[in-house]
Amino acid sequence: MSPRADSLLRHPAFVAFWFARIASGFGFQMLSVAVGWQIYAITGRAFDLGLIGLVQFVPSVLLALPAGHVADQYERRRVVLIGQIVEWMAIVLLAALTLTHRVHETGILLLVLVIGMAKAFESPSMQSLLPALVPPALLPRAVAVSGSAFQMAMILGPAVGGLLYVAGPGVVYLGAAVLYLVAATMMFAMRYEQAPPKREPATLKTVFAGVHFIRARKDVLGVISLDLFAVLLGGATALLPIFAKDILRTGPWGLGLLRAAPAVGALLMSVWLARRDLQRRVGAIMFGSVAAFGLATLVFALSTTLWLSLVALFALGAFDMVSMVIRGALVQLDTPDDMRGRVSAVNAIFINTSNQLGEFESGMLAAWIGAVNATLLGGIGTLLVVGLWLAMFPTLRRRQRLHVETAAPDGPVADIL
Known part of the structure; x- marks a missing residue:
């Protein structure tokens, strides 16, 4: 079947992947808006806004190579699912602390750090999962469609988060938690064929x-x-x-x-x-x-x-x-x-x-x-x-x-x- 005759819609695993990507992307963009506004409202210091980026950037670099090794040793869907569940739990805790007025700048940054660490492990598995969901001839189109999900989240996520923030940051976190739950559910239900990964001990050579x-x-x-x-x-x-x-x-x-x-x-x-x-x-x-x-x-x-x-x-x-x-x-x-x-x-x-x-x-x-x-x-x-x-x-x-x-x-x- 030619790539033009085939369609990405004929691959249910990719459709589930796309919806999961949209849901988690929207949730993360909403979360980013709320965290920035909330920390600045608490401290009034621009320096603290820089700390938000730092606690996300450091684990994304330091954990990247171990996370890549994990992605090649275990079922990637399961790695992504675990990462999204950890992020969901951190967001739920953030919502609970905010709604009960027990939130503090340090607590917010620590939870953002946990989310950054989970994302560091989720990202390589998410990226390398895509080729298993569609035939090779359809992969460029699948990359483009997956990219459209990211761009939609980039455009609309902050706007939705900003509108919900009118009702308070806790409401934004609850909305983000719901979206992450949707993403994890789609990832859990996704089925595809993949050869069992070959287990290797973690050494400097394999990492x-x-x-x-x-x-x-x-x-x-x-x-x-x-x-x-x-x-x-x-x-x-x-x-x-x-x-x-x-x-x-x-x-x-x-x-x-x-x-x-x-x-x-x-x-x-x-x-x-x-x-x-x-x-x-x-x-x-x-x-x-x-x-x-x-x-x-x-x-x-x-x-x-x-x-x-x-x-x-x-x-x-x-x-x-x-x-x-x-x-x-x-x-x-x-x-x-x-x-x-x-x-x-x-x-x-x-x-x-x-x-x-x-x-x-x-x-x-x-x-x-x-x-x-x-x-x-x-x-x-x-x-x-x-x-x-x-x-x-x-x-x-x-x-x-x-x-x-x-x-x-x-x-x-x-x-x-």
């Missing part, structure tokens, strides 16, 4: 196997490192308040539009990609998309009108989604199933590091040379990275299709489609 695998596979190394440096250099979202206030002369409503524009572009592009089959020149398309991401960053940096800035950010999000779908599908399809958890964990480290360090780099550079110059330099840097990676990874540049068969880590790659 770091994902790192060694990525180093041996040039195409996988190329797409993961391209994402790292492109996001590290090209991210301008940390500077949006400066552009909104000092350059575009708009208020909080304009800042809200600027923040939403990339997510809207990514969402619409994911819907379009879900109806298309990426079967030709995927390497060139990926590099072109990252280059377009850099060009959109340059347009945004030079814009002095709100509408043009919104268009540039919309395009930035859309092109980023194209490269993300290709990168995600290529990494999963080039990785054997018994290695997907550990490779996904390494990929998660790269993504988390690039996002966090990218915001830090943008802020420091903007303080030194100004927001416009910093964003211009980031866009130019992204284009330079694309040029360098085109020369450094010629097989990735010439790659025609996503689904390939590899004989050995250093062996030739044969196109099988």
